[in-house]
Amino acid sequence: MTTLTLPDIAAQASGQSLPLDWVGMCGIALPIRLDQHILHATADAGVDLSDGTSRGIHMSRLYLALAAFKDEALSVSLIRRVLGQFLDSHQGLSTSAHLTLRFDVLLERPALVSSESGFKRYPLVLEARLSDEVFHVELLVDVIYSSTCPCSAALARQLIQQQFLTDFGNRGLTHEGVLSWLGSPKGIVATPHSQRSTAKLRIRLRKECNALPIRELIDQAEAALGTAVQTAVKRADEQAFALANGQNLMFCEDAARRLNLAVRELPAVAGFQLRVEHAESLHAHDAVAQSQWNW
Numbered sequence: 621m622t623t624l625t626l627p628d629i630a631a632q633a634s635g636q637s638l639p640l641d642w643v644g645m646c647g648i649a650l651p652i653r654l655d656q657h658i659l660h661a662t663a664d665a666g667v668d669l670s671d672g673t674s675r676g677i678h679m680s681r682l683y684l685a686l687a688a689f690k691d692e693a694l695s696v697s698l699i700r701r702v703l704g705q706f707l708d709s710h711q712g713l714s715t716s717a718h719l720t721l722r723f724d725v726l727l728e729r730p731a732l733v734s735s736e737s738g739f740k741r742y743p744l745v746l747e748a749r750l751s752d753e754v755f756h757v758e759l760l761v762d763v764i765y766s767s768t769c770p771c772s773a774a775l776a777r778q779l780i781q782q783q784f785l786t787d788f789g790n791r792g793l794t795h796e797g798v799l800s801w802l803g804s805p806k807g808i809v810a811t812p813h814s815q816r817s818t819a820k821l822r823i824r825l826r827k828e829c830n831a832l833p834i835r836e837l838i839d840q841a842e843a844a845l846g847t848a849v850q851t852a853v854k855r856a857d858e859q860a861f862a863l864a865n866g867q868n869l870m871f872c873e874d875a876a877r878r879l880n881l882a883v884r885e886l887p888a889v890a891g892f893q894l895r896v897e898h899a900e901s902l903h904a905h906d907a908v909a910q911s912q913w914n915w
């Protein structure tokens with residue numbers, strides 16, 4: 621029987637000698653292990669092609685290195701090892717390795733008052749690169765919250781005062797009359813606008829950090845924001861949420877400052893960039909603030 625040698629196009633010399641910054645595969649389906657759960661992730665895996673004379677990289681070597689994620693719990697050291705394998709399998713071709721993992725984390729959240737609970741989805745991205753023995757890993761997460769405009773609240777309060785003057789200006793006040801007025805639509809003649817808002821955090825982890833501080837980061841961000849969106853909601857929970865929002869008026873600048881001061885407290889965090897987007901119901905565009913620390 622004749623043994624055929626398979627053609628290896630990647631090993632050929634390139635027609636045009638030119639190094640490339642990133643070559644690899646995007647959107648690879650990958651199981652990862654996190655907190656005893658197996659999650660469905662997608663991976664972008666690549667290296668540079670610093671040897672501009674080579675036709676191509678060896679995609680299969682990157683792909684096969686990713687198999688480590690199926691057996692071992694996700695950690696910073698695992699990611700570093702996989703990137704090391706990308707480079708070891710491309711000696712003479714590549715000097716930097718890149719890996720992006722995208723997956724969702726579901727966290728169970730209790731209702732504010734009732735005994736109900738539900739799950740919230742947090743989209744996570746891990747971006748890592750290894751170049752000249754220098755390793756960087758960044759953790760990105762989106763946190764959704766509710767924000768009520770403080771300016772709109774003040775304007776609404778003024779309208780309520782004016783309505784009060786109109787209705788009671790020439791009348792003697794009675795406890796019962798005021799109480800009944802407060803419970804009527806006239807007692808809340810104007811409402812402030814509020815919006816579903818997104819905090820986008822990009823965290824650089826300290827070198828000594830191996831476990832990914834996903835839960836800590838999300839909890840810290842939600843505590844700082846004060847009015848994270850809810851899961852299961854009965855009327856009692858909705859009322860508590862209305863009260864929480866009324867006590868937590870914020871511009872996007874307020875949200876960005878609070879997050880900055882809270883996230884820098886986390887021991888695993890070496891630096892960060894953050895961006896908050898308030899999807900205004902007042903107008904069709906968003907109010908946005910950005911901030912960074914040790915970046």
Ligand SMILES: Nc1nc2c(ncn2[C@@H]2O[C@H](COP(=O)(O)OP(=O)(O)OP(=O)(O)O)[C@@H](O)[C@H]2O)c(=O)[nH]1
Pocket residue numbers: 628630675676677678679680681
């Ligand atoms: N470099 C490169 N490979 C591609 C591309 N699209 C598909 N491939 C295929 O990816 C497959 C795996 O490539 P290699 O890793 O070089 O496979 P291999 O030569 O069997 O593996 P090694 O012996 O480890 O080099 C090959 O069949 C390529 O044709 C592309 O755009 N660039």
